[in-house]
Amino acid sequence: MKISIIGNGAIGNLLAFNCQQLKLDYQVITRGGLPIELEVTDNIGHQQRLSLPVSTLKSLSNSDIIILPLKAYQIAGFIEQHQSLIHAQQTLVLLHNGMGTIETVQQLLPHNSLIAATTSYGAFKPNNNTLQIKGIGESHFGWINQTKDCPTQIVETLLSALLPPTSWHQDIRLALWLKLAVNAAINPLTALYNVPNGALSGSEFQTQISNLCEEISRLMSCLGFTLGSVELLHKINKVIKDTADNFSSMNRDVHAKRRTEIDFINGYLVLQAKKCGLECPINLNLFNKIKALETKYLQ
Numbered sequence: 297m298k299i300s301i302i303g304n305g306a307i308g309n310l311l312a313f314n315c316q317q318l319k320l321d322y323q324v325i326t327r328g329g330l331p332i333e334l335e336v337t338d339n340i341g342h343q344q345r346l347s348l349p350v351s352t353l354k355s356l357s358n359s360d361i362i363i364l365p366l367k368a369y370q371i372a373g374f375i376e377q378h379q380s381l382i383h384a385q386q387t388l389v390l391l392h393n394g395m396g397t398i399e400t401v402q403q404l405l406p407h408n409s410l411i412a413a414t415t416s417y418g419a420f421k422p423n424n425n426t427l428q429i430k431g432i433g434e435s436h437f438g439w440i441n442q443t444k445d446c447p448t449q450i451v452e453t454l455l456s457a458l459l460p461p462t463s464w465h466q467d468i469r470l471a472l473w474l475k476l477a478v479n480a481a482i483n484p485l486t487a488l489y490n491v492p493n494g495a496l497s498g499s500e501f502q503t504q505i506s507n508l509c510e511e512i513s514r515l516m517s518c519l520g521f522t523l524g525s526v527e528l529l530h531k532i533n534k535v536i537k538d539t540a541d542n543f544s545s546m547n548r549d550v551h552a553k554r555r556t557e558i559d560f561i562n563g564y565l566v567l568q569a570k571k572c573g574l575e576c577p578i579n580l581n582l583f584n585k586i587k588a589l590e591t592k593y594l595q
């Protein structure tokens with residue numbers, strides 16, 4: 297069973313490193329297809345060199361599983377552009393922060409097996425040849441679509457080995473919503489105030505995060521997910537504590553003047569609230585503020 301990893305981003309390189317350790321058959325599909333020598337520092341400081349088996353999109357069809365560890369805003373473009381290279385026997389795996397891409401991929405590739413996933417691993421790519429594994433997290437997977445001939449057990453075993461510990465969910469959406477809530481609180485606040493995640497435990501942020509949890513909990517309940525705002529706050533504060541020294545991905549994106557994933561995080565929440573006929577002023581305010589920042593530097 298061959299795995300294609302799309303892109304040599306931070307999470308893509310982490311997957312490649314793990315494939316290599318597990319001696320799996322895999323290829324990394326990059327835009328240029330040029331060779332990449334990677335120096336990997338693992339979470340306990342050990343260093344290893346790795347020559348990535350890089351291929352171009354022409355080789356995409358020679359694989360059984362296609363993992364898309366891309367930014368949420370890159371998913372639709374990738375699938376639209378390369379749809380003709382993907383055949384119906386291939387299983388796609390969406391692995392990104394934020395929500396809103398599943399529907400798009402299902403529309404574009406209705407006959408493929410599809411898995412949605414989320415991970416709390418930490419990976420940092422300071423340059424094209426360096427990967428720093430910052431933290432061993434946990435990963436959640438769930439089938440969105442399964443074709444008749446899909447080798448379910450083999451796919452699950454491979455993916456479970458790649459980002460352990462792994463949980464497989466009958467309905468992945470609750471796990472995705474939980475991660476969405478965590479990102480909706482931590483990412484925009486750390487980006488707007490330019491602080492590490494741990495700063496959000498301060499009382500000046502806790503009232504706003506608590507109000508945000510009430511907003512998200514109300515919305516989740518409208519969509520059929522039961523999770524009280526206190527439980528949500530507890531989960532967010534655990535991530536704040538566990539990743540206290542880290543700067544969130546949105547903080548880093550704003551710092552580097554890159555596009556953020558705000559449309560797929562607070563933006564997705566605002567859209568869903570509208571559909572439910574609910575107001576979500578705190579999410580909307582965070583969304584507008586990040587959009588204003590982004591618009592200024594992306595012009």
Ligand SMILES: NC(=O)C1=CN([C@@H]2O[C@H](COP(=O)(O)OP(=O)(O)OC[C@H]3O[C@@H](n4cnc5c(N)ncnc54)[C@H](OP(=O)(O)O)[C@@H]3O)[C@@H](O)[C@H]2O)C=CC1
Nearest residue numbers: 303304305306307326327365366367368370392393418419
């Ligand atoms: N890094 C982390 O620790 C974590 C990240 N996540 C989430 O995982 C997702 C991926 O994050 P991360 O790895 O950090 O992001 P990166 O930006 O490092 O990785 C995305 C990679 O995909 C490449 N890419 C995009 N489109 C294409 C394409 N059409 N063909 C080939 N390559 C392409 C990008 O190349 P280019 O730069 O040229 O566009 C880039 O190298 C995000 O949603 C992030 O929020 C979740 C948990 C932890």
Ligand SMILES: CC(C)(CO)C(=O)C(=O)O
Nearest residue numbers: 482539542543544545546
């Ligand atoms: C969980 C969190 C907030 C960790 O920094 C993250 O996923 C991110 O930075 O995008």
